[in-house]
Amino acid sequence: MGISRRKFLGWMGAAAGAAAASMKPKAAAAAAAKSFPGHPDSLGVLHDTTRCIGCRKCEAACNEVNNLPKPEAPFDDLSVLERRRRTHAGSYTVVNKFSVPGKKDPVFVKRQCNHCLEPACASACFVQAFKKSEKGPVVYNEKVCVGCRYCMVACPFYVPAYEYDKALTPRVTKCTMCAPRIAEGKLPGCVAACPKEALTFGPRKKLLEYARARIAKHPDRYVGHIYGEREMGGTSWLYLSGVDFGHIGMDTGIGDLPAAAYTAGPLAAVPLVVGLWPVLLTGIWAISKRKEKRASDELSAALAANTAAHEQKKREELSALRQKLSKEKEAAVERAVKQALEEAEKEREQAAAEAGKEGGRQHEPAARQGGAEKGEAEQADKEN
Amino acid sequence: MEPDFYTLQGFMTHVKGVIYVLMAGGLVGIPLFWKFLAGRDEKKRTY
Amino acid sequence: MAGEHPTGQRGLFTPFNVVAGIILLAGGVLTVMRFTGGLAAVTALDDNNPWGLWIGFDLLCGVALAAGGYVTSAGAYIFGLKRFHAAVRPAILTAFLGYALVVLALHYDVGRPWRLPYPIFVSPGPTSLLFEVGLCVFLYLTVLFIEVTPAAFEWLKLTRLRALVVKLTLVLTIFGVVLSTLHQSSLGALFLIAPGKLHPLWYSGYLPVFFFVSSIFAGMSMVIFEGTLAHKYLHHKMDEAHKAGTLNVVLSFGKAAAFVMAGYFYIKIIGLAADDNWHYLATGWGLWYLLELFGFVAFPAFLYALGVREKNVRTIRVASLFAVLGVVLNRLNVSVIAFNWHLPLSQWYVPSIYEVGTSVFIVTLGIVAYKFAATHMPILHGHPDFEYEH
Known part of the structure; x- marks a missing residue:
């Protein structure tokens, strides 16, 4: 202007x-x-x-x-x-x-x-x-x-x-x-x-x-x-x-x-506003849009990262849990087997004790134990 | 040489008339150029 | 005005309707008087004072106070201030109605209103700043019309047309800002051609800049002020998004208006210095000028600042009223009060009661139209069938 x-x-x-x-000469033109x-x-x-x-x-x-x-x-x-x-x-x-x-x-x-x-x-x-x-x-x-x-x-x-x-x-x-x-x-x-x-x-x-x-x-x-x-x-x-x-x-x-001199300034500014305002405003719009996009990109990136980390953590937890679980399972099986054996032993002992009360002649209900008893019995026979 | 305009008023009428036409051109042309300039950005987004 | 509430009576004879009806009826009579008896029958205009209240108030103040449209939409769509979205619709509607009424008022003021398209289509006078104003107001009214249509399309369920217009939002907004910058400033520049007639305190080479900058805070203040009224009387029409958004808008606009006013105050002082007008300040005109500058620019700016700092919506609303009055005072000073200041008192222009009546009639027309639109269309609330980018 x-x-x-x-x-x-x-x-x-x-x-x-x-x-x-x-x-003046025409040079002024x-x-x-x-x-x-x-x-x-x-x-x-x-x-x-x-x-x-x-x-x-x-x-x-x-x-x-x-x-x-x-x-x-x-x-x-x-x-x-x-x-x-x-x-x-x-x-x-x-x-x-x-x-x-x-x-x-x-x-x-x-x-x-x-x-x-x-x-x-x-x-x-x-x-x-x-x-x-x-x-x-x-x-x-x-x-x-x-x-x-x-x-x-x-x-x-x-x-x-x-x-x-x-x-x-x-x-x-x-x-x-x-x-x-x-x-x-x-x-x-x-x-x-x-x-x-x-x-x-x-x-x-x-x-x-x-x-x-x-x-x-x-x-x-x-x-x-x-x-x-x-x-x-x-x-x-x-x-x-x-x-x-x-x-x-x-x-x-x-x-x-002349009157036109007083309005010339604002009149001259008109085409500048028409041409440059859109350039300036589009620029501001593009910048704010970009900022907005970056902000939303960052947000979604952060969200994605967060989700990934979360999932990873979950996965780890899960596998840890799974491991823990399988260990526990093994332990439980062992425990169960052990328990079963112990119970069987107890039964046997009980049975043996009952048999002893009835007399020494009672024959073997179980082979191994019977063997041991046999030996004992043989020993007892030799002594007799 | 005859001047093109004897009065400032005549000159201004001519010049401002031309400028108003050019302004219409600018108002159409500048947004179109922006569309061309940013056209790929827009397209990428839709793919 | 408090007549229509959801719980109140829904009849035709609410106090608002009765008062508005009487004014509109009187307006009809004045219209007949104007178009049968000429300007002499209804105005106090004369050959020395060719422009009166209809130009000073209806045109200059109307355009300045309708600046909320371009300010709000620029904030929301160009500067990316998403929290203004709730304010865009009412602001655009007010602007559209404001400009439509300005053009209507011009039909009363000019001699042959059916020739109003002449400057554009028949015999353009490109050296005139009024040509520039006319062209811009014509184009901007068109832009505003397109910008309000989405609300009407939602109301009428014209989905496809709405989508088309919504796509154009950015281009329309930029176009609107360009046109507003031009005609807001040119309205001030209109008076540059008469350096001998306008008092030196108001005449300045910066007049176009003064008018443009003051239109920014005029628009913001009007959005706040109008929001106050809408809250009072159309509260039931607002959805939660709008209510929540308004508080935000009041605080943000209050802050922005205060700061823009500070800038305006500064350039006004520079204007005094540029023409070395200090000595006029000690005259009666100087006191009047200082009242405008301190009472209606500096004071509301300070009030805004207090309200914003304390987050006091009430203070901000009072400030907005003062700011609006200040812009009205400024426009009237430039166009009517300090114009022809050197003429003897007997030749001063004082508007006739009919001129005042016509202006009241036109403002009433605007309020009725706003109320109709805000009651029927999704202005203060979203439409349930459409999605908004809040």
Whole structure:
């Protein structure tokens, strides 16, 4: 954003110094800086406020040539000059009276659209309803106007008005510099009607020269400034004054930058956001996804390891148990055999003891024992 | 030489118009490129 | 509003319905007035003050407070904060309704509402920031619409369509963040074209950044605030996952909002320094500015911090209310209150009762629509037939 803005301001600088730039050789064309000289031979009006007498003839003419509704107070009623007025849906131009401190005569100033060289309304309009025409007038196309009134917000001169009382077909209204009349080769209505030549119509470049000449010729009569030469990038209507422009209701703090310069930064940021946000956000998503995947991988790995260890342990335990069991089994068998033998022996002994009680003649119930008894018996026989 | 644009407003209208078209291209193109870039990752997962 | 509880009466004439019904009826009358008598019949707008409450509140505040949609879905789907999932649906729904109502409100404000598609389809004016706003709001409304459809599809049992949309979640979320970044900031940038009209304390080259950053905590605060209301009045519609998730969301969003507000406070101070506007602070406008900055940014940020540290949901909810009011105050300051600050007092704009009434009507419309959706669709609870990636 920063770079584009700087570059942009560079263009602005170039545009402001267009006169100087046009004298330089074409090598400058290779540089990034661009200059916008404005339409050549575009027309304008010079308003010399020192000549205006506040007769409202311009208002009447404007009303007539534009077929505007009848005003509340007739145009020869000069009492309306006592309050500060602005342009409205029914009046494209108004004359205001200013009492300037230190001056005995009031100053009259005509107000209307200034027809900027770089119009704020055109820059602001989202349907291109306003266009700076080659001839000079800033023209309005009601066929596309949505009625959002952003132009009225944007205009630094508080000029565009709106038909608030129309329910379904409200238009934005403002001075057209009588574009249709100009096309027919006629003067704008107000200029033609001015009895004091306070308004001069012609090519803007000529008007500037003319104004400078007037200031040079009567340095005591004018302040050394042509309002509109540079204000907001310059306007097609130009003003001369004998007093500080701040005293006659002109905004002297609006600066020389055209409206477009103020919105250029954010506009330049738009494509960057469109291109880089998805890259950044997809990156963040991929990283968090990866983390998530790694975490779940680790979890499942840990789980698997855990299960394996568990199974191994179980297996070991099992085999140990099995071993133990088989040992116990053997022992049990042995024990059982031993027990059986012991029992058999006991029985035999018991039987032998019983046989001894009955007499020595009883014959052998079991071979081995019988043998032993036989021997004993033989021994006993020999002794006998 | 005639300049292409006499006014900044004319120049901006042209330039911003072109940029809006390019932005539409970016909005489609960048996700598609990501799909291509990460396409194999996705496929591996399904096998 | 407390009328509809599972145990309460289910009739048509609950207090909520009666009040809402009266407001909607009045809105109908105002609508007729607007479209028969023009703006002059219902607004206090004039040639010096072409934008009033309908732009300052309905458009600017509406869009800022609907930022919860992109913030929450970005948190859940891009930054991978799974515990936000329960908050995504209500936030997206609020955002969709918010934007739909913004567009509806614009139909009252602009002269020829049927031409609202003109900037996009008939005669685009690409040098205008309003064109950018219009295009983004149009596209984002479409994105939000697609994002809310899964809830409706579940309600209507359209399984296959739902699956298709769910697949697009990531792309839609990223698209939503891009569009939101653009139009949230551009709404601030709208006023850059009028450096002479907006008071220097509010006019700044950083306006787009201010608007974007404040939209982040506006969205979070609104999610918390709206959650408070939903808990109070739609508690029976919430499932356990949602209730458990909400506590999490309140704490996390409270924390995030507090920190973002700290950043916002910082850039606001930088803005003062960048234009060397310190001396204005000692004026009446300066006091008003300081009230906004300290009373409705620093204070709620601090309140949030207290609530988060002590895990006190109540404190966080109070903080969210202040933060929301702060964003409303900021938007009104930029668009209405500090706009045309140098005009004499007699030429100041004060909204008419009809303008206020229309704004109330539109907000009511939003609440009724939200209540309908949250009552009938799986917004505050999951649908039993569908699985969720909680």
